[in-house]
Amino acid sequence: MTSDRRFRVRMAPSPTGPLHIGTAxxxxxxxxxxxxxxxxxxxxxxxxxxxxxxxEYERDIIDNLHWLGISWDEGPQVAGGEDVGTYxxxxxxxxxxxxxxEADRLLASxxxxxxxxxxxxxxxxxxxxxxxxxxxxxxxxCRSLGEEExxxxxxxxxxxxxxxxxxxxxxxxxxxxxxEVEFDNALLGDFVIVRADGMPLYHFVVxxxxxxxxxxxxxxxxxxxxxxxxxxxxxRALGYREPVFGHVPLILNADRSKMSKRKSQTSVTxxxxxxxxxxxxxxxxxxxGWSPGTExxxxxxxxxxxxxxxxxxxxxxxxxxxxxxxxxxxxxxxxLADEQLAHRLRPFVPxxxxxxxxxxxxxxxxxxxxRLSDAGELVAFLVETDAEVAANYEAAALIPKKADAAxxxxxxxxxxxxLADLDHADFSAEVLEERCRGAAEALGWKAGDFFRPIxxxxxxxxxxxxxxxxxxxxxxxATLARLDAAAEKLAVTx
RNA sequence: GCCCCCAUCGUCUAGAGGCCUAGGACGCCACCCUUUCAAGGUGGAGAUCAGGGGUUCGAAUCCCCUUGGGGGCACCA
Numbered sequence: 001m002t003s004d005r006r007f008r009v010r011m012a013p014s015p016t017g018p019l020h021i022g023t024a025x026x027x028x029x030x031x032x033x034x035x036x037x038x039x040x041x042x043x044x045x046x047x048x049x050x051x052x053x054x055x056e057y058e059r060d061i062i063d064n065l066h067w068l069g070i071s072w073d074e075g076p077q078v079a080g081g082e083d084v085g086t087y088x089x090x091x092x093x094x095x096x097x098x099x100x101x102e103a104d105r106l107l108a109s110x111x112x113x114x115x116x117x118x119x120x121x122x123x124x125x126x127x128x129x130x131x132x133x134x135x136x137x138x139x140x141x142c143r144s145l146g147e148e149e150x151x152x153x154x155x156x157x158x159x160x161x162x163x164x165x166x167x168x169x170x171x172x173x174x175x176x177x178x179x180e181v182e183f184d185n186a187l188l189g190d191f192v193i194v195r196a197d198g199m200p201l202y203h204f205v206v207x208x209x210x211x212x213x214x215x216x217x218x219x220x221x222x223x224x225x226x227x228x229x230x231x232x233x234x235x236r237a238l239g240y241r242e243p244v245f246g247h248v249p250l251i252l253n254a255d256r257s258k259m260s261k262r263k264s265q266t267s268v269t270x271x272x273x274x275x276x277x278x279x280x281x282x283x284x285x286x287x288x289g290w291s292p293g294t295e296x297x298x299x300x301x302x303x304x305x306x307x308x309x310x311x312x313x314x315x316x317x318x319x320x321x322x323x324x325x326x327x328x329x330x331x332x333x334x335x336l337a338d339e340q341l342a343h344r345l346r347p348f349v350p351x352x353x354x355x356x357x358x359x360x361x362x363x364x365x366x367x368x369x370x371r372l373s374d375a376g377e378l379v380a381f382l383v384e385t386d387a388e389v390a391a392n393y394e395a396a397a398l399i400p401k402k403a404d405a406a407x408x409x410x411x412x413x414x415x416x417x418x419l420a421d422l423d424h425a426d427f428s429a430e431v432l433e434e435r436c437r438g439a440a441e442a443l444g445w446k447a448g449d450f451f452r453p454i455x456x457x458x459x460x461x462x463x464x465x466x467x468x469x470x471x472x473x474x475x476x477x478a479t480l481a482r483l484d485a486a487a488e489k490l491a492v493t494x
Numbered sequence: 495g496c497c498c499c500c501a502u503c504g505u506c507u508a509g510a511g512g513c514c515u516a517g518g519a520c521g522c523c524a525c526c527c528u529u530u531c532a533a534g535g536u537g538g539a540g541a542u543c544a545g546g547g548g549u550u551c552g553a554a555u556c557c558c559c560u561u562g563g564g565g566g567c568a569c570c571a
């Protein structure tokens with residue numbers, strides 16, 4: 001069970017879709033396990049399904065893995081790029097000769113055989129089994145075909161697939177996470193390892209590549225647990241060394257089924273585009289199925305690597321709790337220095353907002369952000385025209401509950417005149433607040449009631465960053481202009 | 495249908511026979527702070543540890559059964 005080999009693990013994504021949250025977490029666990037013991041981490045692209053694999057998906061996977069901060073020692077580092085490492089090529093589509101060779105070995109030793117059944121025939125068998133409430137598995141028709149029968153099929157123009165003759169024995173192994181597990185391979189049908197068109201299939205290629213790349217520990221999703229006895233049978237038939245297996249629990253939808261695109265947002269890119277921080281994502285994902293055993297819960301990637309142990313990974317699946325992710329994301333956002341946050345916010349705010357202004361609003365909006373994308377709405381008032389701001393609200397909204405239009409107009413005009421007395425140099429948050437509070441008091445208004453219409457006039461929104469800081473950033477001219485626009489709107493309705 | 499895996503607050507989890515009248519976090523509720531919204535602070539509700547049998551002086555922790563959930567059984571990965 002324990003391997004005395006060098007610790008080598010791999011992630012083996014299939015570029016048939018964007019990087020999935022579940023793949024990201026499994027990749028993270030492999031990465032952490034490797035870092036923890038100073039092992040080697042390999043990226044292998046499983047693109048045997050040529051029809052569904054694309055370089056765009058490969059790019060999505062590699063870029064997002066990098067984005068998360070996960071790095072690897074061997075394998076392609078950029079989509080479509082060169083391999084790094086001496087066990088390559090690291091794309092399965094480039095390893096066909098090896099698969100063909102190994103399939104021939106199996107054929108030669110009798111561990112595998114050619115199968116001429118057509119899709120229709122297989123389908124018919126499956127339906128019959130289903131009707132008879134029997135387990136769906138290959139009936140072994142081609143297992144012991146004679147020379148002349150094979151020749152007859154060939155003459156018909158049939159192309160043969162290669163099936164592995166599963167030895168009917170019990171397979172037991174010690175899973176890193178689940179402990180002793182036993183399966184009875186007598187219950188399995190012979191499965192196809194090479195399609196009739198010559199393309200080798202998953203169960204076969206993983207086994208061949210894990211051996212070729214000297215993978216010592218196979219850490220993968222629990223959905224592969226029941227495939228493991230197939231892999232072990234293949235490993236034995238090929239005379240390979242058996243790696244240590246570890247099956248991590250699945251990430252679940254809210255209804256506890258395997259996390260899927262249909263019920264959850266599963267692509268890492270989507271989270272990235274919404275403004276989740278990679279640090280938060282990593283922290284969150286790591287704790288979905290693992291914990292250091294203490295009550296600490298905020299960890300950097302390096303800290304996780306120092307603490308992570310595969311053996312402590314849970315057995316039960318974990319529901320993806322988006323609210324918890326939000327909480328962590330807010331935590332990480334608030335911990336960022338002004339410059340850092342401004343930099344990360346750049347893609348999420350209007351281009352019209354220059355860098356200097358962006359840096360200045362950061363302190364005003366930081367603690368109001370759950371995701372980076374929340375910034376757009378918060379800073380909009382800085383780049384909108386006075387007319388756009390005015391168009392954002394109804395005149396009636398300027399009138400406090402305890403006042404009428406005339407009262408509201410008076411208050412607004414009072415605010416305007418107080419602020420107009422200030423020159424550019426005095427237009428700072430502190431002075432503005434002092435003056436506005438004074439005005440409210442002179443008017444006999446509660447500060448909150450007095451500020452509300454001003455906030456609406458200046459930002460066009462009932463909810464905004466702190467009012468006086470916002471006015472300072474906006475500047476004297478625009479602030480006064482917006483107060484005028486509000487007064488005008490009020491006059492028109494009155 | 496068959497095989498395998500799993501089971502502590504709504505959710506993520508601590509817990510590896512006595513430290514548990516089960517702890518933390520998210521979410522929720524209340525209060526405080528407060529120019530809005532947040533953030534922050536304080537407090538609260540919330541789990542007879544799925545149920546039932548054992549084992550033991552003692553079980554959330556070990557064993558068995560039941561129930562529930564999940565995964566797999568492709569010429570997809």
